[in-house]
Amino acid sequence: MTTMAPETDVRRHELAAFLRSRRERITPEQVGLPRGARRRTPGLRREEVASLAAVGVTWYTWLEQAREIQVSPQVLDAIARALLLDSSERTHLFSLAGASDPAPNADCPSVTPSLRLMLEQLDPIPACVMNSRYDILAYNVTYGRLLCDMDALSPADRNCMWLAFCNEEFRSSLVDITEANRTMAAKFRASMASHLAEPAWKALLKRLETTSPEFREVWAKHEIVDQGSRVKYIRNPHVGLMHLEHTNLWLGPSSGPRLVSYVPLNADSRMRLEQLYALAPVAA
Structure with a gap:
């Protein structure tokens, strides 16, 4: 006689x-954490996910061990964000937990294949996908050469706040760097x-404050500016000065990706x- 496990x-x-x-598919750099020299765990450690989701390490460990514990929708929401779940994965998480999603239309930071295809087809218009923390999640060929050599950067450094205050190539491309950085901060x-x-x-805030005196000075002013379109002059070392309009297209119902x-x-x-796009090396 076969005994079925309870649902x-x-x-x-x-x-x-x-x-x-x-958890195992996410790199530390994707969530703003240092990799460290002795990391053996693929992806994130349990304690890192617990910290990102602001829950107890023991509690999260029990959850991964399938122990019989109660989990609230708010905690599931925090875990979904910590693990960078897309909308389908988020729905699956709440379904497995038998809970109602408190924010079913929550932003997801993942970049879908169709979104990557859109970026490619926008060339030579520079375009990227960015989250609310200014992490650059994906970009097309022209954007990758517009402000600096994006391909040469580590994933942890592909953040516009970090680049604007701490990367000289990026900074030299912005004609009015002082005003641009005041607005970005x-x-x-x-x-x-x-x-x-x-x-x-x-972690990003601490890194900026530790590295950039300019950021510390601007940050201390407590200025607030909403997200919106901006006209910019960008001087690219390969093709010269360009007059461009920076535009945001929101990928969710609120200020996020x-x-x-x-x-x-x-x-x-x-x-x-068009010249900048043509300068890109041809893929093998």
């Missing part, structure tokens, strides 16, 4: 396996209001973008 037991074990699989402060307790945000594009405002700028 709740099956759900708990499926949930545990799902959490482990998602003000936008970053406005965005951070919803993420004050999140380790990845705090967005498609950022730089549209040329005159024929000369358009021609220079």
Whole structure:
């Protein structure tokens, strides 16, 4: 006679396996954590996920061990964000936990294949996908050469706040770097209001304050600016000066992941973008 495991037991074990699989696929750099020289665990450690989600390490470990514990929708929401789940994965998480999603339309930071295809087809218009922390999640060929050599950077350094205050190539491309950085810091402060307790945000803020005296001075002014379109002059070392409009296309219902594009405002700028795109090496 075969005995069937109760449905709740099956759900708990499926949930545990799902959490482990998602934790192991995320690199520390994706969530603003240092890799360290002696890391053996593929992806994130359990204690890192617990810290990112602001839950106890023991409690999260029990969850991955399929123990019979109660989990609230709010905690599941925090775990979903810590593990960078996309909308389908988020729905699956709440389904396995037998809970109702408190934010079913929550932003997801993942970049889908169709979104990557859109970025490619926008060339030579520079475009990227960026989250509210200014991490650059994906970009097309022209954006990768617009402000600096994006391909040469480590994933941890592909963050516009870090580049604007700490990368000389990026800084030299912005004609009015002082005003641009004042505006960026003000936008970053406005965005951070919803993420004050999140380790990845705090780690980036600490890194900026430790490295850049300019950032410390600007940050101390407590200025706030909302996200919106901006006209920029960018001087690229390969093709020269361009007059572009920076535009955000939101990928969710609130200020979070967005498609950022730089549209040329005159024929000369358009021609220079085409030249910049043509300079990219041909893929083998």
